[in-house]
Amino acid sequence: MADIGVGMLGYAFMGKAHSNAFKKIAYITWPPPLSPRLVGIAGRNEQAVEEAARRYGYDYATTDWRDLVADERIGLFDNGGPNSLHAEPTIAAAEAGKHVVCEKPLGRDAAESYEIWQRVAATGVKHLCAFNYRFVPAVRLARELVDAGELGEVRHFRGRYLQDWGDDAGLDTWRFHPDEAGSGALGDLGTHVIDLARFLNGEISTVTGFLKTFLPGRKVDDALEAAVEFENGSVGTIEATRLALGRRNAFQWEINGSKASLAFDMERLNELQVFRADGDRARGFKTVLVSETDHPFWQHWWPPGHIIGWGDTFVHELHHVLEAIATGGNVAPYGATFEDGYRAAEVADAIDRSGERGAREAVRYKS
Amino acid sequence: MADIGVGMLGYAFMGKAHSNAFKKIAYITWPPPLSPRLVGIAGRNEQAVEEAARRYGYDYATTDWRDLVADERIGLFDNGGPNSLHAEPTIAAAEAGKHVVCEKPLGRDAAESYEIWQRVAATGVKHLCAFNYRFVPAVRLARELVDAGELGEVRHFRGRYLQDWGDDAGLDTWRFHPDEAGSGALGDLGTHVIDLARFLNGEISTVTGFLKTFLPGRKVDDALEAAVEFENGSVGTIEATRLALGRRNAFQWEINGSKASLAFDMERLNELQVFRADGDRARGFKTVLVSETDHPFWQHWWPPGHIIGWGDTFVHELHHVLEAIATGGNVAPYGATFEDGYRAAEVADAIDRSGERGAREAVRYKS
Amino acid sequence: MADIGVGMLGYAFMGKAHSNAFKKIAYITWPPPLSPRLVGIAGRNEQAVEEAARRYGYDYATTDWRDLVADERIGLFDNGGPNSLHAEPTIAAAEAGKHVVCEKPLGRDAAESYEIWQRVAATGVKHLCAFNYRFVPAVRLARELVDAGELGEVRHFRGRYLQDWGDDAGLDTWRFHPDEAGSGALGDLGTHVIDLARFLNGEISTVTGFLKTFLPGRKVDDALEAAVEFENGSVGTIEATRLALGRRNAFQWEINGSKASLAFDMERLNELQVFRADGDRARGFKTVLVSETDHPFWQHWWPPGHIIGWGDTFVHELHHVLEAIATGGNVAPYGATFEDGYRAAEVADAIDRSGERGAREAVRYKS
């Protein structure tokens, strides 16, 4: 079985999530398209990154990501570092001929995201922006229903990503530093909403809304609120916040079409709510447990009803990129490319500008 | 027991809902503050209004609402007619010294609503704008928790009123005629959301959003989407639509505070979701069945767990206005006065203007 | 419009529920089959029964139910008294030619229930045992699905009625007195479960289980647990308790067929859960809000999604008996006759005997 060397930047939350996924791909998806070999891992804290190498089984640890870029055994560079470390290492890795995965948001704003996309696309390597929620089985099932025309004309998309850990003035993390993060809830949570809005309902044409910072002294936005129009004529809202008490990871969305409606909550990620206008007198939303043998990704897992976890979305995502590498296939449309990463950033920036200017903003994409 | 003569304008949906409530108040709320005597009912269709009089037990039917205004036996004039019939009869009744109830929206726009409010307020009669959802036990319980400071600092209010009967090009009703209705989803559903937003979270300071009409040939809005700021510093969204397939009467809202969050769905109107940051290791939203002996309005009803219906909200609402009449007490703050009706219209108009102008609108109220 | 005089025995919980229903039937169901005229109400406490007469509008109150039996204006005798007062007044009223409604359980045991049934049936009047939950729209819809063969072969019926008010040693009510009540949770809650089991799934052939009393000094059962077999080959459980903390009125049941499954909870009585094996890839239980224009009883009510309350089940039930009287039609199969009341008692007694004898009991019905 062919394998591929992996170089990982970042050892904390995303480093753990991605490393776990690479390890599971090797046997849960069988046979894997390429067997991931964990070559090197990079991070700023020497002791921590060395422990991570031992923990996940990387051949070596380094505090300099350039070591990964220079390592010829590495065929896939996976960037799970802070947002400020997305551009340079990712571009360098691609220019060194490595396929690249980069955590979201792609850059700290649309300009940086565009630069990353353009520079990487020019190299011809595969690139995936890690909007992992595209790889939730229920989300992929939703996409398949949309693609099959089962929703009819879409009227509404409403998406909101609600967390509550931000209501703590004493907390500090790079996510609160404008230099490292670029923005707050906007880049962290808002881009997830924007990406699924685009994934499920197509391009957003206008936004009108604003960012909001609640806590005195906090330097990034805590929340965003926006009303949006889509190119397909549907309308809705996009919201994200780190201060919705009691909501831990509630990325909720709903689409209303003329023939079917779908609804979802990430806190119950194995379920999709499906309403069909099929004339049945027993009319209502179905709670679909997305774990049937004919459901997306389920060939890898367990018998129906034996649910999977949040961490497993990364298994599907990285499996997808390995398959694209192995077969020469495309990351799009099921995976988010760096173009998708850039486009999400344009929408995010438009929301920010809308708030600044107090006006509706048309979203314009560069090509 | 003292009684009060009731004159009803309208015999269809709202005529039925209000007549039922007056009849139930007489014995379910015991003793009632005033015993309603159904004197006269007015409507455009002679045959239909006569049947309504027989059905609900009004002494007489008339096709001219002026008969009710002229009838000295009538102490309370209840206007459940189309929006275009709100202003003139309501003002006339108040100027004839009758207490007045008027269905929402108060007028077809803020200007008309202001006129109604000012003219009626000048007479000194009691006035209630029939935002009946203030009288859902779960909504009143929410308000009591807010008033008691149990939410802490409020961060978010999100409200959306989702129905789906509007996705039918062949349908006709006065609700689709601009003359009679003033607006579509905005006045019909949007003002309900605005009223509860104000009831639970105080005044709205800015709105940015738009109205949307989906169906070709439809002359009123089908939906609205808006991002809003409140005077208390919280932010959120206000949405309403008649084209959310599968949602029949889903008036859903959520408030996130620093100490508690609340969530609600009118399709399960007996339930309030309550999250408290109380340090309990078992952390989560409670599904509160609002039917305990110490819950709002429950003194009138059944043992705990024996739920009430949508129609019963009118019992509470009209009981409230009868009590204000009997005791000389105020309709506010638990009931919506005509000032509340006017203020909801100002917010609604601001959303409309925001869409027209493509800009954020500050909400300004006349006094 | 023809009317019928009603005599009511009992003014407390059931007296209120039935009186409310008679008053609503007169206008909510339009035109009503017969217009109920509230003639007389009887109860033990003179002051309380007189207040009830004023409250609900009965012509007179009496402390002697024989006055009602003797009153020729009364065509329907409705017995909402304690269980010990079911037999004699009900039989007397029927023998005086009045149609009779009697609250459940029909008698305090199978023998008494049989006597009531036989004596009343011999008179030829209409008789209904007030198992009102047959008149929940979701329950009737379930029955219609069963009747249409949409469930296929039934495998399981599981029913449990969970309340929690009984875990209070200081509480006293006739429901705890063996003389007046006959039994505890068994007659009060268990017979409801048995009745719906029979209504939805046919006759029970064997039971094996027991009664349980938790509180020292309590003289009736607090709970029952039983495993049961049905004549159609399906199996399941029947449970009831007054000590299930947090469950206020949770009468929950589920039926599993080879083609469809149904599930229900009385605390959300407007909803029916429906699973169909229809080959849809989106597979799951639908949450059906039973409020569509083609749903049972809904012709009387509001637009879809505007839910009704527990008290409204009595409107449907008493409307049903009035229709049977007006048209000469049958109370069965949608209404429970006294034979159904008797049969529920046989099953209840069999559970009691099973517990006493420690053995499975075949259920045998007398005809």
Add this chain to the structure above:
Amino acid sequence: MADIGVGMLGYAFMGKAHSNAFKKIAYITWPPPLSPRLVGIAGRNEQAVEEAARRYGYDYATTDWRDLVADERIGLFDNGGPNSLHAEPTIAAAEAGKHVVCEKPLGRDAAESYEIWQRVAATGVKHLCAFNYRFVPAVRLARELVDAGELGEVRHFRGRYLQDWGDDAGLDTWRFHPDEAGSGALGDLGTHVIDLARFLNGEISTVTGFLKTFLPGRKVDDALEAAVEFENGSVGTIEATRLALGRRNAFQWEINGSKASLAFDMERLNELQVFRADGDRARGFKTVLVSETDHPFWQHWWPPGHIIGWGDTFVHELHHVLEAIATGGNVAPYGATFEDGYRAAEVADAIDRSGERGAREAVRYKS
């Protein structure tokens, strides 16, 4: 870091689940108590077991489990084979000095289970019967609440394990062969219910119920229904079926105490429903997402709200046994020992006998 050699019997469903767990333990639980080294895997089908060895990374495959027993590098023998292969290999491995894990049910009946327990216990090795649902975070949290006395006096335990794959006459698997399986739903699903009943509520004293086979020609039971009494005075039901259409893995249970109630559904395994009688006016069941930093097992995983999957319960379970091995600690009380496996079998046999004899059975355990 110390490691331990693992020998696995079985490569299909349980072989996959356990192998995955051993691989994840090595890095998700950090540092692991012992690092599992996958030495050998045994199975009947040579080609399949060889592929499994490649897939999961075992050093070798064999069609003779005796090779594993004889292999000195193996310190832990994990038996995931069919029930008929539980006794001999497990006993042999233990007698060879290896610690043993055995899938449930321990034996095909109480006698065989007793034999396994006694023979293995005599060797002094650690033994765990793989009732993995004890290692669901929500179940462990429930146990901790029980242990802390937070439920008060327990009144009820109701447990049912509902699946629907059995309603297919054409299906064949060893699970339908009495020789290999011992029983049907009873051993497969029923013992899970019995084990959690014992884990959460203590010993069962009596059972009354029966087994049921629906499909002609099926040689094992499809379902069981029982009413039960516990030694602590509480009562309830135990049910399991493979023919509850629409229920895929619905292991549902509820406990009602005098101070708190708990409820659970395996299809939403990250959630625990918790009701507390704490006097709060907002009274209801909390939906607790069991993913907080102070929740059981959560130190291994992700930030709150990022849920885990069914497969991860095996990570916790096998981590637990490795810890017991590493530290010399006990498998009980949080893990099920072979004594627990035996006791579950006694209860299962008693239900079977109850059905055969038509009588209540006292449960008696040998020591």
